[in-house]
Amino acid sequence: MTVHASPAEIETDQLLGMLERMYLIRRFETEAERQYKQAKIGGYCHLSSGQEATCVGTMDAMTDDDLLVTGYRSHGFALARHVPATEVMAELFGRVDGCARGRGGSMHLLDPDLGYYGGWGIVGGQLPVATGLALALVRQERPAAVLCELGDGAVNMGAWHESLNLASLWDLPIVYLVVNNIYGMGTSVERASAEPELFRRAHAHRMVGERIDGDDIEEVHAATSELLQTARDRHRPAVLEALTYRYRGHSVADAGLSYRDRDEIKEHQERDPIKRVRSVLSERGVEDEQLDAADERAQEQVAEAVEFADASPEPPLDQLAYGMYAKGSDKQFARMRPGSPFGERELVFDAGLGD
Amino acid sequence: MTYREALRLALAEELEHDPRVFLMGEEVGQFEGAYKVSAGLMDRFGADRVRDTPISEEGFVGAGVGAAMLGERPVVEIMTLNFLLVAMDQVINHAAKIGAMFGGMVRCPMVIRTPNGAGAQLTAQHSQSFDQWFASTPGLKVVAPANPRDAKGLLKAAIRDEDPVLVIENLPIYKEKGEVPLDPDFTTPIGLADVPRKGSDLTLISHSFATKRCLDVAEDLAESHGLDIEVVDLRSLRPLDVETVAASVSKTSRAVCVEEGWPTYGVTAEIAARIGKACFDDLDAPVERVGMAEVPMPYAKNLETAALPGADRIAEAVLETLEGSR
Numbered sequence: 001m002t003v004h005a006s007p008a009e010i011e012t013d014q015l016l017g018m019l020e021r022m023y024l025i026r027r028f029e030t031e032a033e034r035q036y037k038q039a040k041i042g043g044y045c046h047l048s049s050g051q052e053a054t055c056v057g058t059m060d061a062m063t064d065d066d067l068l069v070t071g072y073r074s075h076g077f078a079l080a081r082h083v084p085a086t087e088v089m090a091e092l093f094g095r096v097d098g099c100a101r102g103r104g105g106s107m108h109l110l111d112p113d114l115g116y117y118g119g120w121g122i123v124g125g126q127l128p129v130a131t132g133l134a135l136a137l138v139r140q141e142r143p144a145a146v147l148c149e150l151g152d153g154a155v156n157m158g159a160w161h162e163s164l165n166l167a168s169l170w171d172l173p174i175v176y177l178v179v180n181n182i183y184g185m186g187t188s189v190e191r192a193s194a195e196p197e198l199f200r201r202a203h204a205h206r207m208v209g210e211r212i213d214g215d216d217i218e219e220v221h222a223a224t225s226e227l228l229q230t231a232r233d234r235h236r237p238a239v240l241e242a243l244t245y246r247y248r249g250h251s252v253a254d255a256g257l258s259y260r261d262r263d264e265i266k267e268h269q270e271r272d273p274i275k276r277v278r279s280v281l282s283e284r285g286v287e288d289e290q291l292d293a294a295d296e297r298a299q300e301q302v303a304e305a306v307e308f309a310d311a312s313p314e315p316p317l318d319q320l321a322y323g324m325y326a327k328g329s330d331k332q333f334a335r336m337r338p339g340s341p342f343g344e345r346e347l348v349f350d351a352g353l354g355d
Numbered sequence: 356m357t358y359r360e361a362l363r364l365a366l367a368e369e370l371e372h373d374p375r376v377f378l379m380g381e382e383v384g385q386f387e388g389a390y391k392v393s394a395g396l397m398d399r400f401g402a403d404r405v406r407d408t409p410i411s412e413e414g415f416v417g418a419g420v421g422a423a424m425l426g427e428r429p430v431v432e433i434m435t436l437n438f439l440l441v442a443m444d445q446v447i448n449h450a451a452k453i454g455a456m457f458g459g460m461v462r463c464p465m466v467i468r469t470p471n472g473a474g475a476q477l478t479a480q481h482s483q484s485f486d487q488w489f490a491s492t493p494g495l496k497v498v499a500p501a502n503p504r505d506a507k508g509l510l511k512a513a514i515r516d517e518d519p520v521l522v523i524e525n526l527p528i529y530k531e532k533g534e535v536p537l538d539p540d541f542t543t544p545i546g547l548a549d550v551p552r553k554g555s556d557l558t559l560i561s562h563s564f565a566t567k568r569c570l571d572v573a574e575d576l577a578e579s580h581g582l583d584i585e586v587v588d589l590r591s592l593r594p595l596d597v598e599t600v601a602a603s604v605s606k607t608s609r610a611v612c613v614e615e616g617w618p619t620y621g622v623t624a625e626i627a628a629r630i631g632k633a634c635f636d637d638l639d640a641p642v643e644r645v646g647m648a649e650v651p652m653p654y655a656k657n658l659e660t661a662a663l664p665g666a667d668r669i670a671e672a673v674l675e676t677l678e679g680s681r
Contacts, residue, residue, distance in 0.1 A: 098458075099458075100456070100457050100458040100460070101458030101459065101460075102458070103455060103456055103457070103458045104456050104457055104458065108456050108457060110457050110460065110461065112460055112461055117421075117424055117461065118453075118457060118461070120449070121448075122444055122448050122449075125417070125444055125445070125448060125449060127417070128413060128414050128415070128416070128417020128418055128420070128421065128445060129417050129418075129420045129421040129424070129445075129449060130421060131414065131417065131418050131421060132417060132418035132419055132420055132421020132422040132423075132424070132429075133421040133422070133424060133425055134421070135418055135421065135422050135427075136421065136422040136424075136425035136426070136427045137425070139377070139403070139422070139427060140425070140426075140427075158413060159413050159414065159417065159444075162409075162411045162413055162414030162415075162417075163414055163417070165409060165411065165414065166408075166409070166411065166414050166415065166418060169409065321455070321493075322455070322458070322459055323454045323455045323457070323458055323459025323460075324454050324455040324459075324493055324494050325454060325494070325496075325517075325518050326454070326462055326464075326516075326517030326518050327517075328517065329496075329516075329517070329518055329594075331546075332496070332544070332545045332546030332591075332594045333546060333594040334546070335546060335547075335594065335595070335596045335597055335598040335599070336546075336594055336595045336596070336597045
């Protein structure tokens with residue numbers, strides 16, 4: 001494990017803001033699970049309770065110009081990157097005001113205006129894409145870097161190796177953030193990876209690999225800042241492995257107890273990242289009332305998000321094909337669409353191809 | 356100008372025309388292209404815009420996807436379509452779905468170009484025609500030029516398109532010659548079929564190399580049997596120009612569809628179904644299909660020839676369809 005000699009101490013005000021977003025993630029995820037059980041949310045729903053320090057610490061190390069790519073456990077990163085909780089919840093509800101207009105759901109959140117280029121649902125599939133975003137940054141001479149999140153389960157995919165190789169070979173500004181929560185679904189890192197110290201994989205590609213305590217927000221923030229800066233300045237990629245833990249199962253459908261026991265979960269909860277930030281702030285003299293107020297504001301935001309999502313309409317049926325092709329493409333499809341003499345009824349192509 | 360030169364001209368013109376365009380793939384630069392399509396382009400445009408990649412299809416196809424998402428215009432060369440299979444996830448799950456899955460907020464204007472085609476004893480893993488796998492995927496566009504003119508026109512249209520386009524080239528016709536417009540703004544519209552030969556007795560429908568075969572068969576049958584056969588070249592597999600196919604078959608009342616792929620669930624299956632609906636009252640005979648034998652491609656020359664939809668098999672299908680007419 002690399003120890004950062006002097007982690008840049010985060011200013012108290014900033015840390016308070018970070019605590020509020022950690023609470024927002026925690027409360028949001030608890031609410032998401034409740035809404036899932038009430039069938040307001042469908043599909044898969046991967047929660048990140050317990051991983052808040054990694055989410056918020058990394059996101060606050062990014063500049064507005066940096067780009068974010070994530071896998072499918074993305075609620076925490078989206079909220080930490082300031083995607084409005086209302087839009088994230090509406091997306092989980094499959095509503096038109098969702099951040100992907102109800103077409104992506106839990107696994108495909110995004111907000112291009114915030115430089116968030118998507119949650120992706122195929123393990124490791126986002127890695128080559130993120131690498132290409134970094135290539136575009138270089139071609140466009142933009143002083144920015146990509147932060148590409150993946151889980152510990154993704155490092156055994158070919159896409160991981162191929163992406164690291166390209167990024168190092170081509171000097172691309174990208175940091176691969178491995179969120180190591182110990183389990184790829186229900187298979188532990190030890191049972192899945194011949195080299196369970198995942199950051200060491202970076203060395204085979206002649207790039208920096210570091211392992212940090214992902215539940216220590218100051219360490220997360222310092223390490224991410226440093227590696228992103230190197231990526232921006234010197235176009236060198238890196239691997240950052242954040243050790244953390246998810247309290248809930250792999251998804252809401254998984255109780256998370258067939259491959260681990262309650263003691264293990266309890267043990268990690270004793271080192272809870274939110275409690276840790278609270279105690280740092282207490283030591284700095286912040287009153288409990290102020291800390292509780294952050295939690296209360298987060299809870300209000302979540303309540304507002306549910307209300308917003310509930311009120312948002314379902315996406316219109318006549319726009320089933322919305323966004324699939326760019327504007328102008330409908331002309332190319334004119335000779336096979338319904339309504340043309342030879343169109344098939346199965347080809348829903350009537351309206352709303354894109355903006 | 357050859358088919359190969361027409362593709363090279365299209366690439367050069369688009370690299371010149373738009374600074375966002377760049378070509379990447381295995382051996383496209385220093386080696387000048389495994390099939391020499393990109394010969395001379397690295398010297399002219401530099402190693403950044405004509406970028407050699409490692410043998411790593413999933414990696415660099417995905418990198419093309421990411422670059423396109425930020426507004427670049429990557430043209431990714433895959434040495435042969437057979438190798439695109441290892442990058443299938445990036446094509447089907449990523450490039451094709453970005454527009455719809457992200458609510459239309461991000462686009463993926465990339466081109467994947469790759470040769471395909473059998474006949475050189477390249478055997479089971481290098482002689483495969485999987486056009487229909489890609490053409491059945493919403494979100495993608497798939498074109499397959501059959502001659503040098505369309506090779507230039509369709510590749511240029513693909514590069515200028517706002518959506519991901521797979522351009523399926525063809526190895527056996529890289530050296531075929533034909534007239535190619537030199538106008539740098541010439542493009543072949545995506546979604547429009549061509550009718551390279553007019554006729555009234557029967558319609559042959561195909562794409563890519565099979566179109567050349569069909570044209571040869573039509574000429575031969577004109578001489579040997581006095582038949583007047585129309586040939587439709589699909590050019591685009593998605594979008595598909597059903598109108599041109601239907602107009603032709605309504606006129607001739609008979610159709611034979613030809614492809615180099617396995618016909619079960621194939622391009623000819625799609626075309627036959629469309630004709631069945633659009634031309635039900637006009638048909639004088641069942642629609643016939645000719646495809647590759649449904650085996651992995653064998654190595655032995657005689658077996659390979661037998662597996663492919665050669666001129667004999669196409670001609671036989673035409674004659675049988677005419678005999679079977681009401």
